[in-house]
Amino acid sequence: MTVTAAYIREQGVRVAVVQVKRSAVATKARAVEIAAEFSPYFNDDPVVLVSEDGRGRPEYVGRRDLVRFLASRPFGSLPWRRWSLRRKEQ
Template identity: 35%
Template structure:
């Protein structure tokens, strides 16, 4: 599986941002399951899920302080990369 994401360190907090399809963030059960599964690949860090609406606007789901920070930056400022997970 290939994930599009980023590991960011901001103000001493290391967290992961993972891009997912809107179907994942549309339903709480899917959101919780995805974050739980991703914890094994990004241990000991908060996981923020990001999906985009039909107009390309990002929507973030996770720890409020991190979500508030991500809302202040442009999507292209996030150091995205591909993670190959097996």
């Protein structure tokens, strides 16, 4: 699976910001489920999901402190890149 994400460190916390379709964050329960699915691919660090609202603006879903921080930064300033995610072998 390939996703577009920014993997950043802020105030000593690593966080993955993963771009998803708006339907993925339509309900809080589904957003929490999707974030939990992505977390193992990013060293079990917190995951914030981001989609575009109806006006094309970023809408973040995740931990409140991280969402507040991300909402205060220009969307384009995050180090976006394509990530190829593969399940860890057990």
